[in-house]
Amino acid sequence: MPSTSIRYFKYNEDQKILTVTFTTDKTYKYKNVPQKIYSEMKNAFSKGRFFNFNIRDKYEYEKVGDD
8 A cells, every 4th residue: 555655665774774765755774773673664564653663763864965
């Protein structure tokens, strides 16, 4: 099921960075995210709900781009 809030996400296993692009076209990099969390997000029925409960406000992040 497509997410209504998340357009795309990818994971860099070496750096433990989860990059999330939202439907608003804003992209953020979340640091020190365990591979297990990425796998669980990949398998979650609702990516947005999983993100809100398990990633948002739990990991340090930085915005990608300057808009």
